[in-house]
Amino acid sequence: MIYINGDYVSEKDAVVSIFDRGFLMADAVYEVTAVLDGKMVGFDGHWARLQRSLGELHLACPLTRTELLAIHRELIARNNLTHGGVYVQITRGNPGDRDYIIADMAPTIVLFTQDSPDPINDSDADKGWRVMTAPDLRWRRRDIKSVQLLYPSLVKTEAARQGFDDAWLIEDGAITEGTSNNAYIIKDGVIITRELSHDILHGVTRANLLAYAAERQMKVEIRPFTLTEAKDADEAFVTSASAYVMPVVSIDGHAIGDGKPGSHALNLRKIFIEESIKAAL
Ligand code: PLP
Numbered sequence: 001m002i003y004i005n006g007d008y009v010s011e012k013d014a015v016v017s018i019f020d021r022g023f024l025m026a027d028a029v030y031e032v033t034a035v036l037d038g039k040m041v042g043f044d045g046h047w048a049r050l051q052r053s054l055g056e057l058h059l060a061c062p063l064t065r066t067e068l069l070a071i072h073r074e075l076i077a078r079n080n081l082t083h084g085g086v087y088v089q090i091t092r093g094n095p096g097d098r099d100y101i102i103a104d105m106a107p108t109i110v111l112f113t114q115d116s117p118d119p120i121n122d123s124d125a126d127k128g129w130r131v132m133t134a135p136d137l138r139w140r141r142r143d144i145k146s147v148q149l150l151y152p153s154l155v156k157t158e159a160a161r162q163g164f165d166d167a168w169l170i171e172d173g174a175i176t177e178g179t180s181n182n183a184y185i186i187k188d189g190v191i192i193t194r195e196l197s198h199d200i201l202h203g204v205t206r207a208n209l210l211a212y213a214a215e216r217q218m219k220v221e222i223r224p225f226t227l228t229e230a231k232d233a234d235e236a237f238v239t240s241a242s243a244y245v246m247p248v249v250s251i252d253g254h255a256i257g258d259g260k261p262g263s264h265a266l267n268l269r270k271i272f273i274e275e276s277i278k279a280a281l
Pocket of ligand 1: 032175178179180181182200201202203204205206239240241242
């Protein structure tokens with residue numbers, strides 16, 4: 001079942017106009033909230049980021065937090081979702097014609113769910129991801145979670161074609177992030193990840209993981225790191241609502257550490273999942 005503009009309908013009945021600015025101009029923002037054992041992980045972080053993305057595009061949020069939470073819950077129930085995610089997209093709407101100038105219009109709201117394996121027994125985490133690198137050619141407002149995903153999608157497809165699990169993007173000699181995740185390395189027990197700016201998406205998983213690391217007095221350095229540093233790291237990993245904490249075992253075919261998922265990364269994954277279960281809504 002899909003939620004669209006106030007109604008719960010089947011996939012084939014969920015229809016959006018060809019003049020919708022989400023379709024013609026990527027004038028839309030989205031969120032993906034992880035679902036673990038039927039409950040949502042980090043809902044309030046996603047709600048806050050949705051408000052921020054909408055605000056940056058001067059779009060008013062058409063729903064309250066309570067309303068959006070209720071729709072998420074209803075869709076999880078109607079689709080019998082145990083593990084996976086809820087996708088919400090808000091577009092500026094349908095002005096009835098194609099026009100660069102933005103007029104007042106009613107937004108389009110769509111939500112659907114997607115299944116994924118139980119993260120506690122995810123075989124990907126036991127193997128870790130092999131990533132390649134690519135130049136970061138995305139627009140300069142990556143902090144806005146817009147649906148303008150063509151470049152990351154092209155890069156991720158090329159990575160898959162070459163037998164990689166994902167790609168890390170590089171700008172001015174430093175890693176920005178993965179195609180759909182935040183990137184980290186660990187050197188001498190210190191977790192290193194780039195600072196928040198317009199250059200990366202402000203990951204909800206990142207914020208929560210760094211809070212759990214701080215509670216445990218783990219050492220964290222917030223700064224950019226280069227590809228050379230990454231290749232020389234003891235461990236590497238990525239975070240996102242869909243991958244949780246995923247070890248990275250090689251970059252461009254160069255093994256990180258011993259080429260196996262690192263113990264710190266696996267421990268952080270365990271901590272993240274345990275804390276998420278406790279805090280889930
Ligand atoms: N960076 C990018 C470019 C993303 O697309 C995503 C998630 O889709 C993330 C980072 C991770 O964000 P979150 O942890 O909120 O899922």
